[in-house]
């Protein structure tokens with residue numbers, strides 16, 4: 001008996017191993033390969049030497065970090081939060097998502113997931129006893145709001161959204177929020193789990209957060225990740241924002257599956273957040289996006305719009321008729337660059353022949369990878 005009979009080895013593990021075995025450049029998994037800010041490391045060193053930070057932190061989070069999150073939300077989205085009751089520090093966004101779903105989804109509740117979707121949503125809903133209802137995005141990765149509306153009914157309890165979107169790099173526009181707001185009005189019992197881990201990585205258009213939508217905030221759990229914001233995916237520290245009523249339920253689960261998150265990491269992030277300009281992250285990655293896209297101009301790949309995140313989606317139909325999983329394997333083994341096939345993010349497995357490159361890499365890595373990709 002398995003609680004998750006459909007879950008096997010993830011494509012990220014498969015592609016990273018293949019990349020290692022074939023010494024390919026790994027643009028598959030979404031993690032940066034450049035140094036983190038030395039100021040962050042210095043702060044970490046200082047906090048490690050300070051004997052105040054080696055024991056359990058409060059369950060909700062290190063108070064100064066909760067406060068720093070409130071300041072960031074206030075300055076980015078003009079939303080005032082109570083640091084002790086409306087912010088929860090989590091062991092990465094993944095744990096925050098899992099905990100929120102465990103706390104709020106009951107047996108047979110339906111949860112809408114927009115495909116292609118990040119891989120941790122569906123199993124969490126299944127483990128909570130709920131029923132994932134997968135709704136496809138359009139071929140250009142926009143939300144098909146008529147399809148979302150058509151899949152809602154009185155068993156629907158939650159809709160999971162992800163904006164900026166992994167794997168496509170798409171960013172929602174005001175019209176999307178207006179459609180969501182209209183839908184939520186018709187279904188007053190539905191909650192929103194808003195995965196905004198790439199909130200500070202948008203380019204031409206600034207990210208619109210659920211935090212800014214007054215009619216939605218009391219029904220939403222917003223998820224973010226310091227891993228994405230500060231290039232420290234391995235630290236596994238993130239946070240949830242929700243009103244007290246929802247957060248009280250989430251904390252009941254959090255205290256028994258994590259209790260409190262890594263102390264030195266929290267103390268360090270609390271200090272660091274007072275020193276950095278979160279809004280500079282977008283232009284940092286925009287340079288990388290522009291470099292990568294310009295380098296691939298002469299390749300046979302068709303690059304899709306990249307409005308946010310550090311992922312570039314690309315069609316390869318001028319190169320191959322292979323399915324996307326086989327194409328990514330061939331790309332790794334024969335051409336020396338690993339990417340991720342987007343079909344694996346679709347529950348239905350539908351394959352639109354699109355792959356995803358991660359450009360959170362040094363310029364040298366991007367140049368080397370692009371040279372190989374342009375030779376195909």
Ligand SMILES: Cc1ncc(COP(=O)(O)O)c(C=O)c1O
Pocket residue numbers: 030091092093094095118162166195197224225226227228233236237238
């Ligand atoms: C959309 C999305 N949500 C959540 C996560 C998980 O974030 P964390 O590493 O903080 O658990 C990721 C990581 O890749 C992601 O892309």
